[in-house]
Amino acid sequence: MTKGPNARLADLFGLAGWSKGELARLVNRQAAAMGHPQLATDTSRVRRWIDTGETPRDPVPKVLAALFTERLGRVVTIEDLGFSRPGRAGKAQSVEGLPLPPGQVAAVLTEFTGMDLMLNRRGLVGAGAALTAGSALSGAMQGWLATDPAAAAGMDALGRAEGLAHADQASFDRYEAAPVGAQEIDALERSVEVFRAWDAARGGGLQRKAVVGQLNEVGGMLAYHHPEALQKRLWGVAANLAVLAGWMSHDVGMEPTAQKYFVIAAHAAREGGDRPRAGEALSRAARQMVHLGRPDDALDLMKLARSGSGEEALPRTRAMLHTIEAWAQASMGRGQAMRRKLGEAEELFASDKGDVPPPSWMQMFDEADLHGMQALAFRTLADHEPVAARKAEHHAKRALALREGGRQRSKIFDYISMASACFIGDDPEQADRYARLALLTISENSSHRTWDRLREMYRLTGQYAGYPKIQDLRAEIQEALPRAPRSSKGKGVKSL
Numbered sequence: 001m002t003k004g005p006n007a008r009l010a011d012l013f014g015l016a017g018w019s020k021g022e023l024a025r026l027v028n029r030q031a032a033a034m035g036h037p038q039l040a041t042d043t044s045r046v047r048r049w050i051d052t053g054e055t056p057r058d059p060v061p062k063v064l065a066a067l068f069t070e071r072l073g074r075v076v077t078i079e080d081l082g083f084s085r086p087g088r089a090g091k092a093q094s095v096e097g098l099p100l101p102p103g104q105v106a107a108v109l110t111e112f113t114g115m116d117l118m119l120n121r122r123g124l125v126g127a128g129a130a131l132t133a134g135s136a137l138s139g140a141m142q143g144w145l146a147t148d149p150a151a152a153a154g155m156d157a158l159g160r161a162e163g164l165a166h167a168d169q170a171s172f173d174r175y176e177a178a179p180v181g182a183q184e185i186d187a188l189e190r191s192v193e194v195f196r197a198w199d200a201a202r203g204g205g206l207q208r209k210a211v212v213g214q215l216n217e218v219g220g221m222l223a224y225h226h227p228e229a230l231q232k233r234l235w236g237v238a239a240n241l242a243v244l245a246g247w248m249s250h251d252v253g254m255e256p257t258a259q260k261y262f263v264i265a266a267h268a269a270r271e272g273g274d275r276p277r278a279g280e281a282l283s284r285a286a287r288q289m290v291h292l293g294r295p296d297d298a299l300d301l302m303k304l305a306r307s308g309s310g311e312e313a314l315p316r317t318r319a320m321l322h323t324i325e326a327w328a329q330a331s332m333g334r335g336q337a338m339r340r341k342l343g344e345a346e347e348l349f350a351s352d353k354g355d356v357p358p359p360s361w362m363q364m365f366d367e368a369d370l371h372g373m374q375a376l377a378f379r380t381l382a383d384h385e386p387v388a389a390r391k392a393e394h395h396a397k398r399a400l401a402l403r404e405g406g407r408q409r410s411k412i413f414d415y416i417s418m419a420s421a422c423f424i425g426d427d428p429e430q431a432d433r434y435a436r437l438a439l440l441t442i443s444e445n446s447s448h449r450t451w452d453r454l455r456e457m458y459r460l461t462g463q464y465a466g467y468p469k470i471q472d473l474r475a476e477i478q479e480a481l482p483r484a485p486r487s488s489k490g491k492g493v494k495s496l
Helices: 007-016 020-033 043-051 060-072 105-121 134-141 149-153 157-170 182-202 208-222 228-251 255-271 275-291 295-309 315-331 335-351 367-381 386-402 408-424 428-442 448-464 468-480
Strands: none
Touching: 007 043, 007 060, 020 043, 020 060, 060 105, 105 208, 105 228, 105 255, 134 275, 134 295, 182 208, 182 228, 182 408, 208 228, 228 255, 228 275, 228 448, 255 275, 275 295, 275 315, 295 315, 315 335, 315 367, 335 367, 367 386, 367 408, 386 408, 408 428, 408 448, 428 448, 428 468, 448 468
8 A cells, every 4th residue: 555655754764874675685584583574575575665655565664674774773663664554554653653552552552661671681772862842742642541442442342452462463472362360460569669769769870771671571461461450550660660760761861762751651551540640750751851951842742731630649649740841831931820820729739638649650749759850940949040049959958858778869959949949049158158058979879860960950050169168079079970961952942
């Protein structure tokens, strides 16, 4: 079937730098290595894929995805290549193939994590793609979260069999789908808590591969249809692991990979019927956008996150969403809008009586985190309104006083927020004190975001470079920072 030139494949082909004949030979060689020695692709067929939009038969799309992933050093999926999966013929594709239809979420999850693990094994970075704009993502997924995935897909036996076939096609490690019981899911849920605690303490770098591997295994489990209660719990595990994989990827600068995991997490949560979890996953993508200096994209995503969370979202969850929107407003210098959102967040947080236990993924957002986000928002606004620095100091102090053990990364961010606010507020003595507290443990953390915030604080020290104490501090910051800063960062990089 032809449908005009395949622009996505053409763009990736141009980036890869192959000739058409070279790609044909690579496809044949890779297919044989993946157990398909009968495949015989030639130059003219490659030309038709690119120039006329011809969709190759299986297993060629997954072979091409593997080749482009290795060549470009980032995950490339079947949808990235401009190909539809079986069962989607004739349907218009939205941004990056979104939203994914029920029955194929596990397949995409398994494929993406398999590719990500392949990059890890071969020591590739995986940061060469562009982020999808927040408005494009929210436009593609608008109204999707509110629909019932089972009703939308008609999840009958045939649909489940199709999903299993896709998972098998996507699984590059040949995971054999099998049923699991309640005890195995208990263990998986405990593993999520261990990974989450490690991430909060040490940053995402050291455990990212383990989380991605666990998520890949869960994707295989989801290909087998379990009783409804167990299947929902498995989707919950998948959503939690995907958020962690995304957050850890964001923490180490793998931004397009992180965004993809956040979107996968939203899909997994929706499959499990947990709309608030889906909204929280999308809010992570919004936080990522603010960190990268794209607050307008963040606001687009926050609209989707809020509407997608539904009425089931607890007041504390809604409070958390408001703090992210407040940070985005602060990044744009909109002090009045920021203060209004923070006020709403405080009211919602106070109204949560705790009579309904928060879900596991919200337990990290406590009173300390509320103050930490307020400190970050006011400190960000202080770049536009220096008077806001005093409020940033107040909230940073409260956050530090309330922080529990095991949240070392958050403490580092609080110290840097406090020090930065003090520099803006013309109090270099106190700024030096808190900056040195951040430096004490920043080398023990694998979070690149802490380095980004430290660079921002270093910029603020410039006006006090004539002070001997600050001269020493600047030298210590230079020593603590990596020698080769990442070039992919946008301006205004601040995060919590």
